Amino acid sequence: MQFQGTDQYVATDDLKLAVNAAIQLQRPLLIKGEPGTGKTMLAEQVAEGLGMRLLQWHIKSTTKAHQGLYEYDAVSRLRDSQLGNDKVHDIKNYIKKGKLWEAFESGEQVVLLIDEVDKADIEFPNDLLQELDKMEFYVYETQETIKATIRPIVIITSNNEKELPDAFLRRCFFHYIDFPDKPTMEQIVEVHFPGIKKTLLKEAMEVFFDVRKVPGLKKKPSTSELIDWLKLLLADDIPEDILRNRDTKSAIPPLYGALVKNEQDVHLLERLAFMHRRES
Template sequence: MSFAGTQRYIATPELMAAVNAAIALQKPLLIKGEPGTGKTLLAEEVAAALGAPLITWHIKSTTKAQQGLYEYDAVSRLRDSQLGDARVHDIGHYIRRGKLWEAFASEQRAVLLIDEIDKADIEFPNDLLHELDAMAFDVYETGQTVRARHRPVILITSNNEKELPDAFLRRCFFHYIAFPDADTLRQIVDVHFPAIDQQLVGHALRAFFQLREVPGLKKKPTTSELVDWLRLLMADELAARQLTDAPAEKALPPLAGALIKNEQDVQLLERLMFLHRRQGR
């Protein structure tokens, strides 16, 4: 099993090597990078390339590691016992499988995405160490041991909101997705919009990178926001013409709300544009 990118996902040689190294070592692949650089999409494309089912576990601030294994619904069992339901004698009826159990039970090797692990409590990664090492866990209510039929390919994404424990990091193969350069972004744009006007792409990329290079910007625009912005420009000829006609240094780009997502950055850019216009007089 190896990954070489797909028609709709532009993967660098370093990223492909990282995916294949993690598969060969049978270790989770920990992917970090700016939001919007394709970390979550990578798991979808790896699953598609390998012909494997994708199981996604989206992590929230309230997510506990136990939920990835299973949950015992004691409330439903108590209610059924009060109603005289015969199912109360089968405790397995009240065990709900988690995403890790789904991946372990898959009839073919699955791709498991643990998405945005850094959103959870700091102890969350440590609570999964044994299960990820042993590829097995116990269901205490039934005395059952669940073992992986096939070791899943595990991809874990992080936006670096908090540091991950060293013990967890030692068990992962790590790769940081650097922000794409202009040539790679052109390839990504061509994948999304094969018939796009290349002159429009040139002007858009110039304005896009100028925005990203503004010092003090609270949130830099990302790849996914560039794609959304180009989709809007293609649908709005007037906005596209404004982009190609107006120097990016003297005014905010048209439909900038697709790129700039908070008022502080808008105010910063407007001040910089004002100063640039004054200096240009």
Template sequence: MRFEGTDSYVATDDLTIAVNAAVTLERPLLVKGEPGTGKTELARQVAAGLGLRMLEWNIKSTTKAQQGLYEYDAVSRLRDSQLGDERVNDVRNYIRKGKLWQAFEADQKVVLLIDEIDKADIEFPNDLLQELDKMEFHVYETGETITARQRPIVIITSNNEKELPDAFLRRCFFHYIRFPDADTLRQIVEVHHPGIKEALLTTALTQFYELREQTGLKKKPSTSEVLDWLKLLLAEDMTPEDLKRDGVNALPKLHGALLKNEQDVHLFERLAFMARRERR
């Protein structure tokens, strides 16, 4: 079972090595990188490339580790007991299985995505150490132990919003998705916008990388944002000449697809203002 990428996802050599190493070691793959560099999409493509079902657990700031195992609905059981419902005699009727439980009980190996783990409380990763390490957990309400029938391929993403505990990191295989170089980005663009004219692509990517390298930029545009930008350029049937900028107009065309906060827009407006002053 080896991941070699898919037709719809350009996986670099170091990324495929990381995925296959995690599969071989049977350890979670912890993937970090800038937002928009394809971390979440990686899990979907690993599942597609290996022909496996994928389960997705999206983490929020309020998510607790227990929710990934199961939740016991004591309120519903109390209400049913007051109504004389016979379902109350079996506590299993009030246990909702979490994504880890679903992955553990699957008859075939699955890909389990734990997306944006750094959004949760700092104790969240530590609360999953035992379950991810031993691939089992105890259900106190029923007294049973749930053990994985097939060890799932676990992919965990993080945007580096907070540091993860050392004990958790030690149990993972780590990979950082670097922002793609120009050649790799061209391959990614070809997957999403096949047949785009070379002159337009060259001009657009030149502007894009110049924008990313601008000193003082608060949020650099990512892969997903340049793909959105190119989609707009194609929809507007723009030419390389339409994209030409001078110092007077520093903002790129349709810049709302690339710049996501007012500080960065103001930065380029100031650059344009300074360029106009120098021309006088």
């Protein structure tokens, strides 16, 4: 079983090697990289490429580790007992299975995505060490052990917002998705916009990478921003000569709102354009 990429996802040789190494080692694959470089989409395409079901657990700042295992609704059980509901006698009626439970009890191998693990509390990764290592956990309310019959392929993403514990890192196979170079980016664009005019693509790529090179940007535009920007350029039928001969008085590229995401970066580009006009 080897992941070779898909028609919808351009995976570099290093990335394919990392995915297959994690599968072979039976360890979670920890993926880091700039936001918008396709970390979440990787899990979707691994599932697609290997013909497996995908389970997604999107982490928030309020997410607790036990929610991935199960949640016991004691309040509902108390209310039902007061109302004389018969289902109160079976405690399993009040246990909601989490994504890890679903993955462990699946009769077939699945891909489990734990998305943006660094959003949660710093103790969140440590609270999952045993479960991800042994692929089992204990349910105290029913006094049963849930153990994976078929070990899922676990993909964990992180935007590097906070450091992850060493004990957690030791149990993962790590890969950092480098920002695509121009040839790789052209392949990615071709997947999203088959047959796009080469001249438009060339000029748009020049603008995009020029913006990324600007020193001091608070947020550099990523792959997803480029895709959105190209979609707008194509929808508005922007001729490529506007990109090629863009007026420095306009300070920033047309439809810049798809590329630049905060006012500080807009002001920075305007100042640079002003300095360029004075030097000219």
